[in-house]
Amino acid sequence: MxxxxxxxxxxxxxxPLAPGVFEAMQHALVETEANPASSHAPGRVAAAQIDAAARSLAALIGAAPESIVWTSGATESINLALKGVAEFAGGAPHIVSVVTEHRATLDVLTWLEKHGARVTRLGVDGDGRLDLDALAAAIADDTALVSVMHVNNETGVIQDIAAIGALCAARGVALHVDAAQSLGRLAIDVEAMNIALLSMSAHKIGGPKGIGALYVRRRPRVGLAAQIQGGGQQGGYRSGTLATHQIAGFGAAAVHVSATxxxxxxxxxxxxxxxxxxxxxxxxxxxxxxxxxxxxxxxxxxxxxxxxxxxxxxxxxxxxxxxxxxxxxxxxxxxxxxxxxxxxxxxxxxxxxxxxxxxxxxxxxxxxxxxxxxxxxxxxxxxxxxxxx
The missing domain is CATH 3.90.1150.10 (Aspartate Aminotransferase, domain 1)
Structure with a gap:
């Protein structure tokens, strides 16, 4: 067709696929068909390809490779971040977000409200930006999470994540950032920006569709309940056999955008x-x-x-x-x-x-x-x- x-x-x-992505995926498919969770030699080859991709993606955001959790895309990452924090917190947790977030976030927030969470949705000014004073006023003693999109998917408006992260750190609140549109476009340093959770998607940066990732801060550790149970892969955060070829493609795309x-x-x-x-x-x-x-x-x-x-x-x-x-x-x-x-x-x-x-x-x-x-x-x-x- x-x-x-x-x-x-x-x-x-x-x-469109970035240079090197197709070749990386093809190599992963041809190199070994083994399950990367297997302990034998072919399984270790597949696991090494995943580890290499994790290093490439982690380097793009200033993170440790072991903090990367592979998902099916940013939508799943957002679900894991928001639902995982809310479930771990228990009771009726408070979450602060923004009215201009992607539907992947807004619909999860609505779902969480139906299950007992309290959600505050902040407005934006005429230029699409969040007011930091309004955010500071919205954070309460029971606030479990602040969730903000870095770059808006409709307008491209950039939120000041460094300032938001500093505010959240000062108040002892975890910050989740939807980076689907900012990854590969803006400089991201999860440590310097005080980001606890970062949702990413491969196909927005020239990688394959159907693969994403969630950065999960390890120190101080974020309380996060798994949303997919099964074989306990990825430290129990997200069970299921990993798609080696898709992850390799994500890693290759990360290498390309990092260089360019x-x-x-x-x-x-x-x-x-x-x-x-x-x-x-x-x-x-x-x-x-x-x-x-x-x-x-x-x-x-x-x-x-x-x-x-x-x-x-x-x-x-x-x-x-x-x-x-x-x-x-x-x-x-x-x-x-x-x-x-x-x-x-x-x-x-x-x-x-x-x-x-x-x-x-x-x-x-x-x-x-x-x-x-x-x-x-x-x-x-x-x-x-x-x-x-």
Whole structure:
């Protein structure tokens, strides 16, 4: 089956395989079919491949390799972090989070509330940022966990995790960070940032789908109850036979982004600003998030005087087609406009007529210029149709 041709600007949803990832996975599949938990020689070969991947991923976040717990992706990692802390704490634990978190976090928080937890959801300002004073006021004596997304999946807005971590450390509260969108894009040091738990996903950085990880701080140890019982693998945190080839692919992706991150993010920043300069020539195009506090790969815009569904359909089905997402990606199935943008003060109509461009390794100036031209033409066409109606 041939993949339809489109200008791919949806790297926040998933990134193409990074160089070396396919080869690492192929090598892991061919090298040994043994179970990495087996004590014989072939099993030790598989285990060594997993250990190498753990070292590569741990180096990317400033952690010890033994603190890495492999999961199926960031969603499972978030479930393990939030439910695991709440269950270990017992009673009716208090958790503090943010209204603009990914659904993977928000839905778990709702589930925890139904099972006795007390949850405080903090708002954000017009630029999508959490107020530290509000966080400090929300932390109580029974607060078991603070959970904050590092880079927002819709807007790319960056939360000040170092400051949040310092506040949590001073209050003796564990901090969980959703790093699905920041891993490989921003510098992360779990020790310096006082992060107790960090959720990660391979396919966001050019690794394979279906594999993720949770960093679990060892000193001081985080109280965490396992959510999958079975053979007791990974110190009992997450039972099940490990997928050696997927983990090897994650490790290879971590090596690649570690070597290229600084140069690549500077390049993407320049391309993003090039795209914005062209899109901003249209009146009524609003940028969501400040450029200096938004990850370089992201440009989220709300467009006035157009219908959101028509805009997204026109861009993704026109010629050339753009592989982009709506700012309401997490809410579209429920027929709602983006809760993230509404929390930032956008009207429901503006939140509904929003587009997320997310750039990556295969984005160049030619792609940016073609996408900008296509965006301007489509907005102009839709506005002309609306005016004639």
């Amino acid at each position: 041939t993949t339809p041709t489109a200008l791919y600007l949806d790297h926040a949803a998933t990134a 991150r600084e140069v690549e993010q500077t390049r993407l920043h320049d391309l993003r600003e090039r795209l914005w300069a062209r899109a901003a020539r249209l009146e009524g195009v609003i940028r969501n998030g400040l450029p200096q506090t938004t990850a370089a790969a992201f440009l989220s815009v709300s467009v006035q005087a157009v219908h959101g569904d028509a805009l997204l359909l026109g861009l993704t089905e026109g010629a050339p087609a753009l592989a982009v997402s709506s700012g309401a990606a997490c809410s579209a199935a429920k027929g709602q406009s983006s809760y993230v943008l509404r929390a930032m003060g956008r009207s429901p109509r503006e939140a509904g007529a929003s587009i997320r461009f997310s750039l990556g390794a295969d984005t160049d100036a030619a792609v940016i210029d073609a996408a900008a031209e296509r965006f301007v033409a489509e907005v102009t066409r839709l506005r002309a149709l609306a005016a004639a109606a």
